[in-house]
Amino acid sequence: MNVTGHTRRPASIRDVATAAGVSYQTVSRVINGHPSVKHTTRERVLAAIDELGFRRNATALALASGRSRAVTVLTANTTHYGYASILQGVEEAARAASYAVGIGVLESADEAAVAAEVQRAADAGGGLIVIAYDPAGVGALAAVPAELPVVGVVETPASPPGDDRPWVWTDDREAAYEVTRHLLSLGHETVHYVAIPSSTRRTSARTTGWRQALKEAGAPEPRPVQGSWGPAGGHAVGVGLAADPSVTAILCGNDDLALGVLRALHEAGRSVPGEVSVAGFDDAPHSAYLTPALTTVRLDFTGLGRSAFALLHGVLEESAQIAPHPVSVPELVVRESSGPPPGHD
Amino acid sequence: MNVTGHTRRPASIRDVATAAGVSYQTVSRVINGHPSVKHTTRERVLAAIDELGFRRNATALALASGRSRAVTVLTANTTHYGYASILQGVEEAARAASYAVGIGVLESADEAAVAAEVQRAADAGGGLIVIAYDPAGVGALAAVPAELPVVGVVETPASPPGDDRPWVWTDDREAAYEVTRHLLSLGHETVHYVAIPSSTRRTSARTTGWRQALKEAGAPEPRPVQGSWGPAGGHAVGVGLAADPSVTAILCGNDDLALGVLRALHEAGRSVPGEVSVAGFDDAPHSAYLTPALTTVRLDFTGLGRSAFALLHGVLEESAQIAPHPVSVPELVVRESSGPPPGHD
DNA sequence: CTGAAAGCGCTTACAG
DNA sequence: CTGAAAGCGCTTACAG
Structure with missing residues (x-):
């Protein structure tokens, strides 16, 4: 040039x-x-x-004007599909608006460590987007000083927050409700649920949606099984589920968990979907290529990231119009891992 | 506080x-x-x-002193496991050194678009780390103005670059050599190779390592099949490979590709590893839980990210000691997807 | 050991 | 419509 x-x-x-x-x-x-x-x-x-x-010179601009056309994303992880997609969405929107995007990883949920990370992000200037799907993220969101512009990417809140809460989320309740209904419609007597860790003490929206579908169908309500985030966690709890002959349908809190459950089922010699149906959450890139291909519900994480930025952008510049929280609709993707229970006609 | x-x-x-x-x-x-x-x-x-x-105030510090304790990572993608892990490694090391980390996504390999992204990254101040595993990244690395501190995360170079080239890489040649030898040692007559797109026109290090193992064993050298990055690409080429009864061992350029190949083999009714052995590259988190669990080679991407930062840090502050390029050694992980060819004793 | 001056590259009132 | 001044929060010589 x-x-x-x-x-x-x-x-x-x-x-x-x-x-x-x-x-x-x-x-x-x-x-x-x-x-x-x-x-x-x-x-x-x-x-x-x-x-x-x-x-x-962006630095001089920031110093003289007091605002910095920058946003930093605070997240517990950069490799999980959902998290990484949100980051990608934020970057996409930020790039279009000529904003710089920074990233801070919350390696621990320890209060002091989280506070230090929030400080570091604040030092960078500009606004904050925090992914609050886990305790570290929830802690970070809570630790952000009031004067700092921030939007949280959160689990579906139990009740719609006021307009003063700049939060975005996907409709997890609806998504869980839909997959569960899909499974029940196949003829399963009930659906077991392997939960991802909840970011808060409250019952998660996914759990609520699953429970609601069960209730409406008059199906018995098994205790949710507590899983972790990755396939290893799914495998661990899957072993127990596989040993229980009454289990014919399992909904998992995400696709990674489902992968582990699938593996445990395989090791126990239980066929999917012949004996047991399995469904996940997220539609990660590999889910369509598993054997059996995974039934799941697609969530628009990239769009969620874009929305988060749009919201923050609105707060940062009065000129920019504040987009309404656009809750993307989850999409059920039926593949091979779900089918009628054994002996069903 | x-x-x-x-x-x-x-x-x-x-x-x-x-x-x-x-x-x-x-x-x-x-x-x-x-x-x-x-x-x-x-x-x-x-x-x-x-x-x-x-x-x-970091902004004032940067303006007054002329240096900014910041690094921005330029990458074509944030969701691929390897890329995301490198980013995570950079962030980890940067955090320890109290550096801010920014991120820029190269959405297109188009020359003007790449140049614009490099500019945007340069505007952020500080140093640059570019992930140059693909054409967009290679283009970005080339487009960085000479006066800007930059380190490239690159494919294994054909010949060791001079000390003036601040590059880091993993030993892909050695890695490919090892997996190929593993497959040959099982008794396979030869090993087919599904390549990831090369970032340059030259033959990639993975291809070279694979070829070397074949040569040493006196095995016939099939033409490498050109794949893409994801499972869809693996599936597409896998269909052809599955139709060829002479194929008994397939090495894939990454685990996602291997997933697609596995799926194609399954659809064609060819058992793994009974009839065909498959191996991947990277050891992505899900690979251990596939059925069959994937034989692969583990690459230390997070460590690579840390090294990239250390190198850049050395360039940015004379005080910081310049770490030697620590080439991490790849580790062969044998799982279920590889075994002896049919009829082998 | 410590203070007064100039300056980093901009923006924001204030004059004209 | 355009210029001169002051200031953003620091650092970097320069004095003492």
């Missing part, structure tokens, strides 16, 4: 001003789109900007 | 100076660990800092 190529120090607005024969305040007006600049002057400044390859 | 809790504007060094009864330059000396400060003065300043909850 820089034709001369031998510039050491990048051009400043003063350099541009000199080249255009104006004061640097006028250059400032031009790059800020201020209307009161004579047309010919503007042209001259623009030409100088182009010639010198000028780019406005 | 802030006991009073009603501070609007955060405390500045001037506020601290006033509270401690010194000039703000002295405060600056204290927070920078400058030795020439009287012990009692230092104590007083430290007390004031604590009381006011002072945190040094």
Whole structure:
């Protein structure tokens, strides 16, 4: 881009001003789109900007103006599919709005460690987006000082929060309700549930949706089994489920958990979906290629990330319009891992 | 932290100076660990800092000093396991060094789009780490202006680069060599290879390692099959491989590809490892739980990210010692998907 | 050992 | 429509 190529120090607005024969305040007006600049002057400044390859120094802008066109995402993990997709969505929207995006990982849920991470994120300037699907994230969201602009990506709240709570979420209750109904409609007497860890002490929306479908169908309500996040956790609890001959349908809190359950079932010699049906949550990229291919419900995490940014953007700049929380609708994806129970006609 | 809790504007060094009864330059000396400060003065300043909850403004620091304790990671994707793990490793090391980490996604390999992303990353200040495993990343690495501190996370280079090239990589050649030898040792006549897209026009290190093992064993050398990154790509080429009865062993460029191949084999009714052996690359979290569990080679992506940061850190601060490129050794993980060919004794 | 001055590259009132 | 001044919160020489 820089034709001369031998510039050491990048051009400043003063350099541009000199080249255009104006004061640097006028250059400032031009790059800020201020209307009161004579047309010919503007042209001259623009030409100088182009010639010198000028780019406005973001650090100086932030210091002088007090706002920084930046957002940092606080998350407990960057490798889980859902988390990574949210991050990708945030970045996508931020890029479109010319915002920088930073990232901070909450390695521990320890209060002091979380507080330190929030501080670090605050030091970066700009707004915060915290993924609050787990205790570390929930702690971080709570630890954000009131004066800092923040939006939380949260589990479905029990009751719709006021407009003052800048939160986004997917409709997990509805999603769980749908998959459970799908399983019941196949003829299963009931559906067992392997839960992901809840971020709070309250009953999660997924659990609520599952329970509601069971209630409506008059099906017995087994105790939810507590799983963890990954396939190892699914496998661990799957072993117990596989040993229980009365279990014919299992809903898992996410696809990774389902993978572990599938494996445990296989090891126990129970066929899927012949003897047991399994369904997951998320529609991770590999789920369609498993054998059997996993029935699951697709959640739009990328869209969720975009929404989170839009909301934050609205808070940060009054000019930007505040998008309503667009709750994306979950989509049931029926594949091979679900079918009628044994002996069903 | 802030006991009073009603501070609007955060405390500045001037506020601290006033509270401690010194000039703000002295405060600056204290927070920078400058030795020439009287012990009692230092104590007083430290007390004031604590009381006011002072945190040094990173933006002002960056503007005044010219360096910014920040690094931004440029990557084509945030959801692939390897990429996400590298990011996690960078963040881990950056956090330990009190650096901020930014992220920029290269959504397209288009030259103008890549250049724009590099600019955006450069605007953020600080150093750059670019993941150059694909054309977009390779393009970005090439587009970084010479004056910008950058380290590339690259495929194994054909020849060791000079010390002036701040690159890190894993030993893919060795890794491919090992898995291929494992497969051959099982009795397979040869091993087919499904390649991930190469980031450059040159033959990739994985291909080279595979080929070397074949040569040493005097095995016939099938043409590598070109795959893509995900399971869909693996499935597409897997269909062809499954239809060829002479194929008894398949090495895949990554675990996702292997998943797709496994699925294609299953659909064609060819058992694994009974009729065909399959191996992958990366040891993604789900690979151990597939049925059959996937034989693969574990690569330390998180460590790679940490190394990348260490290298950049060394470039950014002369004080920080430049770590030697620590090439992590890949580890062969034999699971269920590999076994002797049919009819082998 | 410590203070007063200048400056990093911008923006924001204030004049004209 | 455009310029001169002050300031954002720090650091970096320069004095003493």
